[in-house]
Amino acid sequence: MKLFIPERFVASSVPFATKELGAQDPLEAAYHEAVRLLDDENVRLIASTEGEYVYFIAGRARDFEAAPESGTPLANALPQTPDHRGDGLYCFDNGEHYLAVEKKADKLKAYSMAKGREGSFGQNIYPVDTMTVVPWEGYRTRQMQDARKITRLSINIAAVIAVVNILLITVFSIIEGYAQGKTVHLRDKMEENMRRMGAVVQENTFHPLRTYLNDIQMIDSRSKKIDVYRVENGKVSWTAHFPKWISSEDYELLGRDLKKEERDDGIIVTKGTR
Structure with a gap:
């Protein structure tokens, strides 16, 4: 798996089980907080839970165009991940500086810092270069x-x-x-x-109508727009415009017998006749 950390990423935690709100879906709670922090509704994230909190790191999905199938060892700052070692500063050497995620009690925060500054945090330092690469996941x-x-x-x-x-x-x-x-x-x-x-x-x-509606919803959730969706004699054909960073997992969910045309502004995918 390719190692990738977007230039702009965030790390945070949010309660998903409170007396006022009751129990929520942890992933949904993480998603909404990531959207708020990144000011973008289409995000990729890695999340885990501990106690009443969900911890996550996230980046804008559009920044993953060059690395749709990727992961990051910085995710080990999250509880329940393969190489998590408790509270501390998890650092990735990016050449000229460090990318870091600090876990402290029920808080999580991301940093980009000059080398040598990590000692000022008064925390255990955990280099992540040899830790497990945890895959990013698209919420949609x-x-x-x-x-x-x-x-x-x-x-x-x-x-x-x-x-x-x-x-x-x-x-x-x-x-x-x-x-x-x-x-x-x-x-x-x-x-x-x-x-x-x-x-x-x-x-x-x-029921054909239910099938068609589910199909349209699935395509719409991944594409920029649906240009054509046609049903003739029970056979479906469609054309939709997708972003370049669409993952192979998303592409496989679109079905079989697809034609793909790459353009400067994205990818045109066609099923059936155009």
Whole structure:
């Protein structure tokens, strides 16, 4: 993995479980604080939790254009990371100066300092040059993956419940039919129940509109803009404009059979015919 630290990065901590707010998603709490500090809604970050706090380092996603798949050993200043050694000043030698992250109690802060100044912090000094490189993560990527998992799970649960309900109706219809000797009525009722079961399963598992909306949301969350999204005879085609720093992970989530055209202002990705 490529080692990369953006020129502008921040480190901080924020409580995610308080009496006033209750428990929040730690990653979401870190994301919103990173957005505030960087004044940019599209960020990459590394986060971990300890106690009621989430600790993170973050940079603007646009600064990762040259290193979409990268990480940083400075992340070891965060609790629960592979080479975390407790409170102290975690320093990376950047040649002319140090890039550093200070962990002190429940506080985290980033610095860029001249060599020799690190001793003035009165903290343990931890060079990170040989520490584990922890990968940066795009918040939107993680968010969309979680949303897609939840959507698939919800659809599957709904389908199972629907099938069980219709099967129960069918069984009771069989019992009722035998008890009353209404063979013709029973056959008609079973056929109707089977049609209902097929319709419900199709509605909950293969609804085209739901698929298209999820697809559009997924593309929109990663692109600068969607130029075209078309459905003809059940076949989808689209063209969208993406930033150059889009990661391979994001690109794979867009699907297969894609055409990519690199331009000065970004990447044009096309699926199907243009």
